[in-house]
Each structure stands twice: as structure tokens, then as C-alpha cells.
Amino acid sequence: MTFHTAIFYAFAAILIFAALRVVTTRNPVHAALWLVLCFFTAAGVWLLLHAEFLAIALVLVYVGAVMVLFLFVVMMLDVNFDSLRKNFRSYIPVAATVGVLVLLEMALVVVGSRVGGGGAPPVPEGSNTKALGRLIYVDYVYPFEIAAVLLLVAIIAAIALTHRKRRESKYQDPGLQVKVRRQDRVRLLDLPTEKRD
Amino acid sequence: MDFLAPVQQWLGPVWVVVWTLAKIVAIAIPLILTVAYLTLAERKIIGYMQVRIGPNRVGPFGLLQPFADVAKLLFKEIVVPSGANRYLFFVAPLLAIGPALAAWAVIPFTDTLVLADINAGLLYVLALSSIGVYGIILAGWASNSKYAFLGALRSAAQIVSYEIAMGFALVGVLMAANTLNLSDIVRGQEGGAAYWYVWPLLPLFIVYFVSGLAETNRHPFDMAEGESEIVAGFHVEYSGVAFAVFFLAEYMNMILIAALTALMFLGGWLAPWPRLNEVTVLGMAPFGDGFLWLAAKMSFVLLCFLWVRATFPRYRYDQVMRLGWKVFIPVTLVWIVFLGAMMQTRYADLFH
Numbered sequence: 001m002t003f004h005t006a007i008f009y010a011f012a013a014i015l016i017f018a019a020l021r022v023v024t025t026r027n028p029v030h031a032a033l034w035l036v037l038c039f040f041t042a043a044g045v046w047l048l049l050h051a052e053f054l055a056i057a058l059v060l061v062y063v064g065a066v067m068v069l070f071l072f073v074v075m076m077l078d079v080n081f082d083s084l085r086k087n088f089r090s091y092i093p094v095a096a097t098v099g100v101l102v103l104l105e106m107a108l109v110v111v112g113s114r115v116g117g118g119g120a121p122p123v124p125e126g127s128n129t130k131a132l133g134r135l136i137y138v139d140y141v142y143p144f145e146i147a148a149v150l151l152l153v154a155i156i157a158a159i160a161l162t163h164r165k166r167r168e169s170k171y172q173d174p175g176l177q178v179k180v181r182r183q184d185r186v187r188l189l190d191l192p193t194e195k196r197d
Numbered sequence: 198m199d200f201l202a203p204v205q206q207w208l209g210p211v212w213v214v215v216w217t218l219a220k221i222v223a224i225a226i227p228l229i230l231t232v233a234y235l236t237l238a239e240r241k242i243i244g245y246m247q248v249r250i251g252p253n254r255v256g257p258f259g260l261l262q263p264f265a266d267v268a269k270l271l272f273k274e275i276v277v278p279s280g281a282n283r284y285l286f287f288v289a290p291l292l293a294i295g296p297a298l299a300a301w302a303v304i305p306f307t308d309t310l311v312l313a314d315i316n317a318g319l320l321y322v323l324a325l326s327s328i329g330v331y332g333i334i335l336a337g338w339a340s341n342s343k344y345a346f347l348g349a350l351r352s353a354a355q356i357v358s359y360e361i362a363m364g365f366a367l368v369g370v371l372m373a374a375n376t377l378n379l380s381d382i383v384r385g386q387e388g389g390a391a392y393w394y395v396w397p398l399l400p401l402f403i404v405y406f407v408s409g410l411a412e413t414n415r416h417p418f419d420m421a422e423g424e425s426e427i428v429a430g431f432h433v434e435y436s437g438v439a440f441a442v443f444f445l446a447e448y449m450n451m452i453l454i455a456a457l458t459a460l461m462f463l464g465g466w467l468a469p470w471p472r473l474n475e476v477t478v479l480g481m482a483p484f485g486d487g488f489l490w491l492a493a494k495m496s497f498v499l500l501c502f503l504w505v506r507a508t509f510p511r512y513r514y515d516q517v518m519r520l521g522w523k524v525f526i527p528v529t530l531v532w533i534v535f536l537g538a539m540m541q542t543r544y545a546d547l548f549h
Contacts, residue, residue: 029285029338036331056320064327064360068334068353075338075346127316129377174519 008048015041028074036067053128220312224301232448233263239503246507273437278341281434285339290435290442293332297449300325304456305380307466307486318379319367322457323360326412329450330356333414333431336443340434348430351420351514358521359411365529366405369398370461372536373548383465390469395462397548400532402462404525406501409454411521413447416506420514451502452495459494466491 018041021034039062046055136144205212237252237259244251252259277286303318305311315321330353337349373394374382386393395402411418420430427433432443459465466487468474474487512520539548 027282029282033285033335052315052317053320056317056324060320060324060327064324064330065357068330068357071331071334071338072350072353075334076350127377129317129320172515174516 004048008045011041011044011048015045029071032067032071032074035070036063039063039067051128053132217312221302224312225298228298228301228449228452229445231452232445233267235448235452235499236266236444237263238499239506242500242503243507246504267441270437270441275437275439276434278434280341282339282341285335286434287439289332289336289339290439290446291332292335293329293446294442294449296325296328296332297446297453300453301449303379304453305383305460305465306491307488308380308384310486310488311380314378314380317377319371319377319382319461322379322453323364323367326450326453327356327360329446332443332446336435337431340431342434344427344429345431345433347427348420348433351427352414352431355414355418355420355517355521356412358518359408359525362404362521362525362529363408363412365526365533366398366401366408367461369401369529369533369536370394372533372540373397379460379465383460383467386464387467387471389467389471390464393462393464393467397536398462398532400528402458404529405462406458406498408521408525409458410502410505411517413450413454415447415451415502417509417511418517419511420517451499455495455498455502456491458498459491463494463498464490465494 015038018034018037022031022038025031025034039058043055043058043063046052046058205216208215240262241251241259252262255261255265277283300322302313303311303315303321305314333352333356334349337345337347337352340346370382371377374385376382376385382394410416414420432440435443468487468490536548539545
């Protein structure tokens with residue numbers, strides 16, 4: 001066993017343990033943090049495959065942004081997780097089906113690449129980022145643009161669905177605030193000084 | 198390093214680990230000392246700006262003040278609030294300082310002096326600085342205090358928002374430099390002050406600097422602390438060493454932002470006028486490898502951090518969000534498109 005494989009198994013063990021803790025831990029904030037650890041170790045495994053760009057993007061997007069918002073929601077909402085957890089065991093059939101399906105798919109990929117003679121994909125020479133950029137922005141530029149437009153449409157739709165003006169909350173219009181002049185606000189009064197008797 | 202050869206032979210494969218650890222210590226200790234004196238510089242400079250003297254009792258000119266502060270914090274009791282999540286309460290400061298230290302691994306100090314010269318260096322720094330927010334959120338949540346929690350929520354929203362503007366500002370640097378490697382970004386600015394990226398990317402430079410203030414929770418964007426509104430924000434329940442660690446992380450992040458600004462926009466270790474590097478004083482070249490240039494540029498950016506703090510009042514929270522989302526992000530987007538368009542014209546040289 002080389003040093004490389006040893007690191008891989010260490011990462012894999014941490015990843016699996018953290019993934020288990022995500023579903024078994026009682027505290028939702030702890031669960032979210034275990035998920036952060038999952039993403040982080042997965043990024044480590046990707047680094048071992050020389051996929052440095054993807055690994056760092058995983059940390060940047062999922063750990064740095066998505067999970068922060070997740071934690072935000074979990075901390076803010078007063079969800080009664082114990083009542084959600086009551087039927088924990090009744091999910092076993094569904095979970096088992098999904099798990100077996102995922103396992104089958106992964107087996108197909110692994111066996112398929114062995115049988116088909118594909119093997120591990122070659123490690124790209126030089127900068128990973130450049131290779132990926134060339135693929136996305138040169139070779140597959142139109143599919144990529146279509147995907148981007150789809151995402152944009154989805155964003156606009158999501159905002160349009162949820163955006164509504166709430167009457168009970170106060171709004172401040174920065175434009176109006178900037179336009180305020182002294183004359184509108186300040187009134188100088190000419191009060192005569194009173195004499196003490 | 199010839200004299201180390203026998204040690205290297207004796208240690209065998211462990212040598213790599215030992216040598217790397219030695220290099221990490223060689224970066225971390227000066228960094229911590231810099232933090233110590235940055236706090237003193239902050240108090241002194243702001244003192245003079247406000248026509249005061251600042252700390253001047255401990256040591257000559259108050260030069261030993263940081264050590265007195267450290268000693269005080271070390272001997273203070275750490276109070277754990279009742280109902281706090283004990284484990285996360287102590288993990289939070291570590292999560293704040295870990296990324297702040299780790300990001301220094303890819304910072305090149307001179308042409309050759311860098312711990313890890315990796316290809317995706319810039320992305321690595323961006324990713325690590327986005328992890329630092331966990332320390333703040335968890336500190337706020339684990340303290341079981343309303344003020345701390347409010348501070349944490351403010352800070353999380355603010356950091357996530359400004360990260361976008363910051364990322365877009367970096368996209369401009371990438372377009373100009375054609376690489377993510379920090380050393381190569383500096384090498385792309387060779388030729389003197391006129392070739393630094395600050396000129397073609399001036400709006401992005403300003404956006405980056407201000408976002409840097411917001412990312413590190415510095416004035417006038419220190420919503421996470423906001424003494425007048427939420428006491429001290431996320432670290433209101435921390436005392437002693439645990440507080441010191443948060444403090445250390447904040448100042449390390451400040452120095453990191455200063456270093457990145459110097460590397461990406463101000464030519465890093467390069468001299469403003471290349472001939473200056475050949476100047477010799479008493480047979481020595483003081484600017485020889487350029488580390489002093491980098492230090493000078495970082496000091497200037499840090500001075501701006503302090504200057505801003507002494508000058509501007511704190512932003513209102515909705516104004517902070519407005520500035521991030523409605524001003525900075527559009528400015529960076531427009532400038533990126535402008536940059537891309539100019540690169541296709543005959544003025545492309547000006548934009549590298």
C-alpha cells in the first residue's frame with residue numbers, strides 16, 4: 001500500500017463516518033456541520049485525483065456558501081426535529097432502495113470502465129483550470145450557455161414566485177434619502193430669550 | 198542549505214515533514230508578531246489621528262503593550278455561558294483561526310520564497326477565506342446569547358454577500374493575468390509601477406479593497422460587532438484566550454487581504470521602478486529580492502484599513518447590503534465585460 005492509497009483510505013473512512021453522523025446525530029446544527037466535514041473530505045479525495053479546480057470549487061461553493069445558508073436556516077427556524085425523527089425507521093425501505101440503486105450505478109460505472117478498457121481517465125497536463133475552461137467555453141460553449149440561461153430563468157422564476165411587498169414592514173428608499181435637503185427637514189425658530197424675573 | 202544535508206540523510210523520508218513544518222513555523226511566527234504590532238500600530242495611528250498619544254506606558258513608546266495585552270488575556274478565566282453548546286463553543290475560535298493561517302501557504306513573499314506554489318492558488322485563498330465565516334456563525338450560535346446570535350447572523354449575511362463582489366473583482370485579475378497562480382500573477386505585472394494591474398483594474402481594485410474591509414468585519418462594516426447596537430456581536434460571551442484567538446484571526450485576515458491586494462493589484466514584490474532593485478548601500482542591496490517592497494505595500498494597505506476606521510462612521514445594516522448587492526456587483530460585472538471587450542481591440546496591451 002503506497003502513501004497515496006493510505007491517504008485515500010483515511011479520507012474515505014472520515015467521509016463515511018461523517019456521512020453516517022449526518023443522519024444519526026440528534027442536533028440539526030451538528031448534522032449540518034458533519035455535512036460540511038463530508039464536503040471537505042470529498043474535496044480532499046478529489047485533490048488526490050488531481051482534480052484541484054473541482055475540489056476547490058466544491059469547498060468554495062458548497063462549504064463556503066451553500067452550507068452557510070443551510071446553517072443559517074437551521075439555526076433560525078424553530079423546527080421540532082424530534083417529531084420529524086419519530087418515524088426514522090419507517091424510511092428504511094425507501095432509503096434501502098435508493099442506496100441499492102446508487103450502489104448498482106456505481107458498480108456499472110466501475111465494471112463498465114474495466115470491461116470497456118477505459119480505465120482511469122488521463123490526468124490533464126498542466127493547469128486543471130485551463131483544461132476545464134477550454135472544455136466549457138470552447139468545445140461545449142453552446143450547451144453551457146443553454147444551461148446558464150436555464151439557471152437564469154429558474155432564478156427569475158423563484159424570485160417572481162416568492163417576491164411580494166409586505167405591507168407591515170418598513171422600507172427605506174435610498175434615492176429619496178439622498179435627495180433630502182436641509183430646507184425640508186430643518187426649521188429654524190426665532191425664539192426670543194426669556195428674562196428671569 | 199548545504200549544512201542541512203546530513204540531517205536530511207539521517208531523517209530519511211521524515212525529512213519532508215520536518216522541513217515543511219519548519220517552513221510553516223517560519224511563516225506563522227513572524228505573522229503572529231506582525232499581528233501583535235499591528236494592534237499597537239492601530240491604537241497609535243488612530244490615537245494620533247484623534248490628537249491623542251495612544252498607549253505609551255508599557256515599554257518605550259508603548260512598544261511592549263502587545264505583550265502586556267497577551268499576558269493579560271492568557272491569565273484571564275474563560276467563562277462558558279450556561280446553556281452553551283460546550284463543544285462548539287471551543288471549536289468556533291479554532292475554525293476562525295485555522296483558515297486564516299492556512300491561506301498563507303500559497304502567498305509568495307518573493308520570486309522564489311513561497312511554501313506551496315500551486316496552480317489554483319487564488320481559488321485556494323478564496324475558498325479558505327470563505328470557510329472562516331464558520332467560526333463566527335458557530336461562536337454566535339454556541340454562545341446561547343441573543344446578542345451573539347444576532348452578530349453571527351449579520352456577519353454571515355454580510356460575508357456571503359461581499360464574497361461575490363470579491364470573487365468578481367478577482368475574475369478581472371484572472372482575465373488580465375491569464376493564470377490562477379499567485380506568483381505568475383505578480384510576474385505578469387513586471388516592468389514598473391505603470392504595469393501594475395491597479396491601473397487597468399482600478400474599479401475592481403476599489404471594490405476589492407472595500408469588500409476586504411467587509412469580509413474582515415472591519416470598520417465601517419463591523420456589523421458583526423457593532424458595540425452600540427449588539428454589545429460586541431458574536432464574541433460577546435468569549436473571554437481570555439478564546440477571545441484572543443478570534444482577535445488573532447481577524448487581524449491575520451486583515452494582513453492576508455493586504456497581502457493579496459499588494460500581490461494582485463500593486464505588483465507584489467516588484468519594485469515601482471525596476472532600477473531601484475540594483476541600488477547598493479554599503480555593498481548590500483536593500484531591495485534585492487523585493488521582500489521589502491511587498492512589506493511596504495502591505496503596510497500601506499493596512500494603513501488604509503486603519504485610516505478608514507478613523508474616518509468613517511459605521512454603516513447602517515441595510516446600506517451595507519445595498520452597497521454590496523446593488524453597487525459593487527454591477528460595477529464588477531460591467532468592468533469585466535468592458536475588460537473583455539477592450540482585450541479584443543487594439544488597446545489590448547493596456548489591459549494585458
